[in-house]
Amino acid sequence: MVAAMVKRLASLAATLAAVSMVIFLVMNVLPGDPAAVALGTSAQEDTLAALRHEMGLDQPLPVRYVHWVGGAITGDFGTSATYGVPVRGLIADRLAVTLPLAGMAILLSMLLALPLGILAASRQNGAADWIATIFSQLGVATPNFWIGLLLILVFSTALGWMPSGGFSGWNDGMINGIKQLFLPAVALALPQAGVLTRVTRAAVLDVLSEDFVRTARAKGLNRRQALFRHVVPNALAPVVTILGLQFSFLVAGAVLVENVFTLPGLGRLAYQAFTQRDFLVVQNVVLFIAALVVVVNFLVDLLYLFLDPRLRSSR
Amino acid sequence: MPRHGKLLLGGAITALFLLTALIAPFWTPAAPTRIAIAERLKPPLVAGLLGTDQLGRDVLSQLMAGATNSLSIAIASVLLGAAVGTAIGLLAATRRGVVDELLMRAMDVVFAFPPIVSAMMLAAALGTGRMTAIAAIATFMVPVFSRLTRSAARRILTHDYVLAARAAGKGSRRIALEHVLPNIAGDIVVQATIQLGLAILTEAGLSFLGLGLAPPAPSWGRMLADSVTYIGAAPWLAIAPGVTIAFSVLGLNLLGDALSDLVDPRRRQGR
Amino acid sequence: MTPLLSVRDLSITVSTPEGELPIVSDMTFDLAEGETLGIVGESGSGKSLLALALIGLLAPGARAFGSIRFRGEELVGLDDAAFCGLRGRKIAMIFQEPMTALNPTMRIGDQIGEMLRLKGSGRREAREAALSLLDRVRLAHARQRIDAYPHELSGGQRQRVLIAIALAGGPDLLIADEPTTALDVTLEAEILTLLSELVREERMALIMVSHDLGVIARATARTMVMYAGARLEEGPTAMVLGRPLNPYTEALLAASPASLPEGKRLERPRQRLAVIPGAVPAFSTLPPGCRFAGRCSRHQPDCDAGEPPWRDFPDGRGVRCIHTRANEAPA
Numbered sequence: 049m050v051a052a053m054v055k056r057l058a059s060l061a062a063t064l065a066a067v068s069m070v071i072f073l074v075m076n077v078l079p080g081d082p083a084a085v086a087l088g089t090s091a092q093e094d095t096l097a098a099l100r101h102e103m104g105l106d107q108p109l110p111v112r113y114v115h116w117v118g119g120a121i122t123g124d125f126g127t128s129a130t131y132g133v134p135v136r137g138l139i140a141d142r143l144a145v146t147l148p149l150a151g152m153a154i155l156l157s158m159l160l161a162l163p164l165g166i167l168a169a170s171r172q173n174g175a176a177d178w179i180a181t182i183f184s185q186l187g188v189a190t191p192n193f194w195i196g197l198l199l200i201l202v203f204s205t206a207l208g209w210m211p212s213g214g215f216s217g218w219n220d221g222m223i224n225g226i227k228q229l230f231l232p233a234v235a236l237a238l239p240q241a242g243v244l245t246r247v248t249r250a251a252v253l254d255v256l257s258e259d260f261v262r263t264a265r266a267k268g269l270n271r272r273q274a275l276f277r278h279v280v281p282n283a284l285a286p287v288v289t290i291l292g293l294q295f296s297f298l299v300a301g302a303v304l305v306e307n308v309f310t311l312p313g314l315g316r317l318a319y320q321a322f323t324q325r326d327f328l329v330v331q332n333v334v335l336f337i338a339a340l341v342v343v344v345n346f347l348v349d350l351l352y353l354f355l356d357p358r359l360r361s362s363r
Numbered sequence: 364m365p366r367h368g369k370l371l372l373g374g375a376i377t378a379l380f381l382l383t384a385l386i387a388p389f390w391t392p393a394a395p396t397r398i399a400i401a402e403r404l405k406p407p408l409v410a411g412l413l414g415t416d417q418l419g420r421d422v423l424s425q426l427m428a429g430a431t432n433s434l435s436i437a438i439a440s441v442l443l444g445a446a447v448g449t450a451i452g453l454l455a456a457t458r459r460g461v462v463d464e465l466l467m468r469a470m471d472v473v474f475a476f477p478p479i480v481s482a483m484m485l486a487a488a489l490g491t492g493r494m495t496a497i498a499a500i501a502t503f504m505v506p507v508f509s510r511l512t513r514s515a516a517r518r519i520l521t522h523d524y525v526l527a528a529r530a531a532g533k534g535s536r537r538i539a540l541e542h543v544l545p546n547i548a549g550d551i552v553v554q555a556t557i558q559l560g561l562a563i564l565t566e567a568g569l570s571f572l573g574l575g576l577a578p579p580a581p582s583w584g585r586m587l588a589d590s591v592t593y594i595g596a597a598p599w600l601a602i603a604p605g606v607t608i609a610f611s612v613l614g615l616n617l618l619g620d621a622l623s624d625l626v627d628p629r630r631r632q633g634r
Numbered sequence: 635m636t637p638l639l640s641v642r643d644l645s646i647t648v649s650t651p652e653g654e655l656p657i658v659s660d661m662t663f664d665l666a667e668g669e670t671l672g673i674v675g676e677s678g679s680g681k682s683l684l685a686l687a688l689i690g691l692l693a694p695g696a697r698a699f700g701s702i703r704f705r706g707e708e709l710v711g712l713d714d715a716a717f718c719g720l721r722g723r724k725i726a727m728i729f730q731e732p733m734t735a736l737n738p739t740m741r742i743g744d745q746i747g748e749m750l751r752l753k754g755s756g757r758r759e760a761r762e763a764a765l766s767l768l769d770r771v772r773l774a775h776a777r778q779r780i781d782a783y784p785h786e787l788s789g790g791q792r793q794r795v796l797i798a799i800a801l802a803g804g805p806d807l808l809i810a811d812e813p814t815t816a817l818d819v820t821l822e823a824e825i826l827t828l829l830s831e832l833v834r835e836e837r838m839a840l841i842m843v844s845h846d847l848g849v850i851a852r853a854t855a856r857t858m859v860m861y862a863g864a865r866l867e868e869g870p871t872a873m874v875l876g877r878p879l880n881p882y883t884e885a886l887l888a889a890s891p892a893s894l895p896e897g898k899r900l901e902r903p904r905q906r907l908a909v910i911p912g913a914v915p916a917f918s919t920l921p922p923g924c925r926f927a928g929r930c931s932r933h934q935p936d937c938d939a940g941e942p943p944w945r946d947f948p949d950g951r952g953v954r955c956i957h958t959r960a961n962e963a964p965a
Contacts, residue, residue, distance in 0.1 A: 059468075062468065063468065063471050063472055063475070066468070066469070066472040067472050067475050067476075070472060070473075070476075071484065074484050074485065074488055075484060075487060075488055185613060185616065185617070186609065186613065188560075188612070188616060189560065189564075189608075189609045189610075189612035189613035189616055190605070190608075190609040190612075191564050191567050191568060191571075191587075191605065191608055191609070193568060193571055193587065194587060194601075194604075194605035194608065194609070197587060197590065197591065197594065197601045197605065198601070198602075198605070200594060201594055201598055201601060201602075205594055205595045205598075258734060259729060259731050259734040259735040260734065260735055260736050260737040260738070262691060262729060262735070263729060263735045263736065263737075263745075263796065263799065264737070264748075265691055265721065266689055266691065266721055266722065266726065266727040266729075266800070267721065267722045267726075267748060267749050267799060267802070267803070268718050268719070268720075268721040268722030268723060268749050268803060269718070269748070269749070269752070270714065270715065270718045271714065273752065277748070278737050278740070281739050281740075282737065282738065282739055296474065296475070296476075296477045297477065299477050299480070300477030300478060300479040300480060300565075300568070303477075303479045303480065303483075303572070304479065304568050304571060304572065307571075307572065308591070315479075318480070318483055319483065319572060322483045322486065322487060323573075325487075327487050330483060330484065330487050331484075331487075334476075334480055334481075334483065334484050337477070337480050338475040338476050338480070339475075341474075341475045341476075341477065342471075342475045345475075355739070356738070356739060357738070357739060357783040357785070358738055358783070358785045
């Protein structure tokens with residue numbers, strides 16, 4: 049167990065290092081000059097040089113990389129050119145929106161998908177199965193930002209029940225914050241739930257045909273007891289795996305949905321920094337998002353150890 | 364859903380989508396980029412089948428031209444991603460050992476970048492446009508195809524006829540090309556069909572953010588982005604492109620599912 | 635006295651793409667309290683389906699007709715809730731594959747004590763019960779192994795755990811479907827000995843389903859021979875194996891070493907029964923007459939005239955074959 053943990057931690061560190069190098073190389077080596085892109089084509093050579101110096105672009109690459117990563121590890125991401133504040137504070141503020149949003153979306157998608165997938169599998173070809181099939185096919189095919197638009201159209205424009213966007217912060221109370229994040233979370237959750245429903249259904253069907261389910265029934269457990277005590281726990285591992293893999297899509301979706309609902313989240317920060325050509329912020333937010341994806345997948349790996357005792361004993 | 368039902372529905376939607384993308388460059392009901400301020404924000408059927416946008420452009424014509432752009436970017440990125448990914452997967456499966464380990468770790472690294480995020484990064488370095496969009500979407504597909512190819516290839520490499528070929532002195536490159544690739548082609552085609560749907564969704568997201576094609580080239584994602592301002596006055600501008608995207612992706616997914624059942628009938632019906 | 639189990643005219647159909655096929659037909663037998671019955675036949679003879687019908691666990695698409703009475707209570711058509719009251723407590727079953735028949739994510743002690751816990755026993759109480767069951771199935775170091783996960787045990791140990799699970803409810807009838815097929819010869823002997831001892835100690839009746847005459851000979855007092863879903867012969871095991879009445883039983887025996895009937899000690903290589911020429915007919919194209927006619931060495935034209943009737947003899951034997959005359963059966 050400990051050895052498995054150490055091995056996974058080492059691999060996590062290596063992946064994170066590689067991720068940071070990729071970001072650095074793309075942002076600094078690809079045939080493109082961030083300073084030139086930032087100033088536009090009509091920039092004077094001396095202004096360009098000044099900006100390059102300011103951005104540290106005139107120093108050797110390895111020095112700049114070490115400087116950047118060293119700062120990132122200690123929490124110093126530099127100062128934003130457009131916002132004039134430390135990038136660290138910017139990211140922290142925006143996380144207070146994006147993390148709850150992602151959390152709510154994951155929760156909502158699980159609340160929808162797990163019961164629907166389990167029900168569909170336990171009554172194969174019944175009405176629930178058909179509903180689950182149609183729901184997951186539509187969910188997978190529908191862009192989340194469009195769902196966001198439709199939700200605004202129905203619940204804000206037509207019915208006036210919910211705000212059409214914006215976020216006033218958590219100072220006005222939890223309930224108010226959750227209410228403002230609810231529609232965006234639904235928009236993010238529905239496509240996720242589509243994928244998750246499908247995977248849950250397939251996983252439950254797989255486990256239902258296992259011999260140990262018959263053993264459980266022969267003991268005297270009824271269908272329901274066998275389903276929830278034996279089938280579902282064994283079907284969770286693949287569901288959790290997909291949840292981890294989908295996290296990457298969830299983050300990508302957050303960038304879009306935050307823009308639809310004008311939420312001041314991490315994705316919108318990256319997008320705004322990009323449009324304002326504040327590449328230091330882009331570079332750091334991308335690092336942060338990629339690291340988040342890697343860490344979440346690492347945690348899913350650990351959860352797997354917890355869910356399946358067979359993996360634990362690979363000493 | 365019955366297997367042939369999926370195949371028929373998915374095939375029909377995909378055929379309609381393909382046909383539209385092929386016809387649009389030559390014929391649309393109106394010129395998709397023609398601006399007519401006098402005709403602006405007309406509802407469906409009042410002006411054109413699906414109405415007009417804030418500049419008086421015909422929505423149906425824009426959707427048709429958008430199909431061409433969307434599909435060409437999606438196909439280019441899936442081809443690129445599948446080619447690179449399959450090559451990496453084959454290399455990892457035949458070389459094994461350190462090469463395998465390094466390549467697969469590299470795929471983990473690539474997988475850490477959601478396509479929208481890598482597009483922003485690439486656009487910061489290279490500027491926006493068709494190539495950036497294709498590169499960003501293709502990058503995300505490389506790990507998908509390399510993992511698929513690697514696991515399928517490793518399965519095939521254990522078969523007797525491959526061992527016989529190896530014993531006959533064939534090198535690993537020839538074995539990969541002559542024995543492995545033909546046997547996993549079906550899996551790759553199925554995956555490519557499904558990834559095509561994902562590519563269309565991603566392209567729509569990129570152009571929604573302005574990271575895709577530059578205006579005035581019609582694109583589904585930007586039509587949705589433009590519709591936000593007029594969502595109260597002209598809801599059809601938000602509805603038509605979304606339905607088109609969802610419908611196209613649904614068709615490709617259904618087709619992919621049906622093909623997957625055909626390639627491997629033993630696989631549990633995915634639905 | 636009413637028998638423990640009384641099966642009358644039982645047939646089981648399975649719906650397939652070719653329609654409803656009768657996999658088991660015209661099945662009739664009795665089982666007394668504490669009696670042991672072997673059901674033997676090649677794979678595809680319908681014996682496992684019969685066993686599943688007895689415990690009410692037929693897969694969706696399979697249906698039973700006729701009558702199964704357990705202590706007088708009709709089981710055919712019994713709803714699942716009522717059947718759940720019988721399973722485990724009155725009728726228990728152990729399955730073929732010890733590697734897959736246990737839940738991989740649950741400790742074995744919890745799997746044994748699960749029904750007790752669900753019926754309201756405390757954690758301590760259920761654990762003590764599981765421990766004593768593990769002792770009863772002679773699992774070595776039970777106290778250390780009670781918290782093990784299935785993958786930490788060997789095949790033989792897992793089969794013991796499965797037997798412990800089956801015993802947990804104190805059943806009156808134990809159905810064992812090929813319980814030793816997945817095990818090697820030494821373990822097979824150990825498990826069969828254990829089962830015989832347990833049947834005696836717990837005064838359970840046993841139905842042992844197997845393709846292996848050796849297993850049947852060791853573990854059961856009566857034997858029924860099945861072929862293509864029908865019984866061809868039934869009687870005391872020693873007599874059925876010693877002086878078979880049906881040519882199919884003879885063929886089965888011929889496929890095993892000659893020393894078999896007397897030999898309670900089975901020192902022979904494991905052997906499948908597939909050495910009888912030909913194959914079991916498909917259920918969609920059963921012959922008009924005797925089901926075994928196509929492969930029978932004593933086949934005559936009148937064998938194809940219609941399905942031979944089942945005949946009972948006064949000495950407790952029965953047979954389905956038109957060639958068997960009453961005087962062939964020893965008195």
